[in-house]
Amino acid sequence: MSEPSPAPDPSLLAALRWIEIAALSLATAIALATLAVWLVPGLAVFAPAGWHAMRPVTAGWVLVAVASLALSGPRAGPAARRASVILAWLLIALPVGVLLTYAGIIPYPASLPARPWPPTIIAWLLASPMMPFVSARSGWRAWAADIGAICAVAFALLVFGSFAFDVVEFTGIGNTTYTAPQILCCLVLIVLVAVGRRAEVGGLFAPLLAGGRGTRLARITLPYLLLVPFLLFALQHKLTEVGLVSGAQAMAIAVPVLALGFAATVFWIARATNRVEQELRQQSLTDSMTGVLNRRGFDTVADYVVRVARRNGTPVTAFFFDLDGLKGVNDAFGHNVGSLLIRRFAELLVSTFRASDLVARLGGDEFVVLAAAPTTSLATLVERLKAAVADTNASGVLPTPIEYSVGYSELLPGSATDIEKLISDADARMYAAKTGKRAA
Numbered sequence: 321m322s323e324p325s326p327a328p329d330p331s332l333l334a335a336l337r338w339i340e341i342a343a344l345s346l347a348t349a350i351a352l353a354t355l356a357v358w359l360v361p362g363l364a365v366f367a368p369a370g371w372h373a374m375r376p377v378t379a380g381w382v383l384v385a386v387a388s389l390a391l392s393g394p395r396a397g398p399a400a401r402r403a404s405v406i407l408a409w410l411l412i413a414l415p416v417g418v419l420l421t422y423a424g425i426i427p428y429p430a431s432l433p434a435r436p437w438p439p440t441i442i443a444w445l446l447a448s449p450m451m452p453f454v455s456a457r458s459g460w461r462a463w464a465a466d467i468g469a470i471c472a473v474a475f476a477l478l479v480f481g482s483f484a485f486d487v488v489e490f491t492g493i494g495n496t497t498y499t500a501p502q503i504l505c506c507l508v509l510i511v512l513v514a515v516g517r518r519a520e521v522g523g524l525f526a527p528l529l530a531g532g533r534g535t536r537l538a539r540i541t542l543p544y545l546l547l548v549p550f551l552l553f554a555l556q557h558k559l560t561e562v563g564l565v566s567g568a569q570a571m572a573i574a575v576p577v578l579a580l581g582f583a584a585t586v587f588w589i590a591r592a593t594n595r596v597e598q599e600l601r602q603q604s605l606t607d608s609m610t611g612v613l614n615r616r617g618f619d620t621v622a623d624y625v626v627r628v629a630r631r632n633g634t635p636v637t638a639f640f641f642d643l644d645g646l647k648g649v650n651d652a653f654g655h656n657v658g659s660l661l662i663r664r665f666a667e668l669l670v671s672t673f674r675a676s677d678l679v680a681r682l683g684g685d686e687f688v689v690l691a692a693a694p695t696t697s698l699a700t701l702v703e704r705l706k707a708a709v710a711d712t713n714a715s716g717v718l719p720t721p722i723e724y725s726v727g728y729s730e731l732l733p734g735s736a737t738d739i740e741k742l743i744s745d746a747d748a749r750m751y752a753a754k755t756g757k758r759a760a
Contacts, residue, residue, distance in 0.1 A: 328520060328529040336516050336529065340393075343509040344386050350374075350502050351382035358433070374500040376433040377418070378440055382506045384411055385451065389513050392455045394520065401455065408451035415441045415448070440503055446475040447507045454517045466524040472511040479504045480550055485557050537592055541585055552578055607681045609659060610666035618680035618688065622739050625678060625692050626731065634693035636731040638739075639701075640746035641669070642754060643685035644723040657719050664712060665722055672705045688743060698728060725754040 354374045357367045384407050391404035419441045421428035428435055436444075450468025453461040519525035527535045528542075556570040565573075605617030613621065629636045643665060650658040662685060669679045669689060678690040694701065705726075713721035727749025731742050 332529045340513050343513050347382055347506045347509040348386050350506050351379040354379040374503050375436045378436045378503055385510045405452050411448045411451055415444045447472045447511055454514050457521050462523050469515050469518050476508045476511050610663050610681050612666050613680035615682050621678055622690055626739050629692045633733040637691045637694055637728055638742045638746040639689040639728045640750040641687040641724050641726050642750055646685045649720055653719055661722055668708045672708055725750050727753055
């Protein structure tokens with residue numbers, strides 16, 4: 321059974337909508353501007369140098385890709401989604417067909433506009449295989465889309481690297497048959513939107529949109545890990561080009577800086593993860609209402625306390641407390657007052673016993689205190705708590721007084737009694753004391 325994808329953060333989804341609109345609008349504007357320059361030659365004087373390197377056919381592909389993504393949005397109906405898939409397959413079939421014309425397998429119609437250069441076709445084929453399955457949520461289609469998205473991201477990074485280091489072999493053939501920057505820009509924008517869709521529907525990219533601290537850490541560190549190597553080595557490349565340092569010197573500086581940066585990122589993630597883990601552990605072991613240990617936390621620590629006491633030959637005492645008449649308080653004053661009594665009683669237990677003693681709320685209005693080697697007599701501890709409760713009741717800070725019953729049991733050195741029997745005996749004595757009150 322596959323692990324369910326984390327739910328997307330609504331605020332991130334809202335931001336993603338705006339990013340998609342901006343990216344698709346920009347890609348559309350570039351494609352329409354290209355078509356305008358080709359269809360109206362007089363506009364060429366207003367176009368940037370080299371704008372004609374983007375052919376009309378390629379501009380048409382961009383518009384088809386934009387339409388496919390627009391029709392595959394989260395609110396699209398079945399008909400729109402089917403049209404999106406048809407357009408996505410068309411985006412693969414058309415470049416393959418043009419590539420076959422270069423191979424001489426099929427003729428290229430003379431009536432059509434000039435065909436794109438082979439580097440452009442190859443770039444498009446690297447970026448578009450995920451498009452037919454961009455909205456798939458499960459099965460082999462989802463895996464195909466995720467793998468295609470990874471390949472598309474790798475292609476986008478290759479494009480950035482090619483321009484950063486002036487490697488024309490990866491973006492074209494020589495200085496004439498190259499892939500125009502505006503084509504690569506459109507492809508990167510389309511990849512960005514497609515990856516966002518994959519993150520939205522689940523799969524490998526889902527953590528990018530999920531809530532939680534772990535994914536926030538990923539979103540913070542991912543841009544650094546992706547961009548810093550490019551920026552650092554691009555700077556090294558430029559310094560080498562202008563002759564300020566040799567290639568070996570630049571590399572000797574860049575590698576340690578990059579290694580230290582990655583090490584700092586790892587240590588930062590480790591500290592943040594440890595902090596989150598500590599908070600989660602604390603939350604799992606403590607009672608959210610009172611702040612004392614919960615049943616799980618008590619069970620986790622109590623066995624260790626008993627083992628240490630047996631090894632040291634010291635006694636352990638368990639006190640079992642139960643608030644009297646809490647149901648009547650809830651009925652008469654409401655559950656908020658009942659919760660207030662529970663919280664205040666927990667505070668009194670913590671202040672009465674030592675910091676080394678375990679105070680836990682087992683559930684409802686039941687509390688247990690485990691005191692190893694108490695330095696004060698049991699009767700004195702019980703009287704001290706009784707006085708603290710009486711002072712609180714007399715202060716008038718509570719709408720109704722705190723009333724409780726208590727029982728305690730000792731685990732003496734050499735006894736074979738386990739912690740469960742110790743708590744059970746204290747509980748039985750508490751119940752006997754409560755029954756005695758009712759009989760009186």
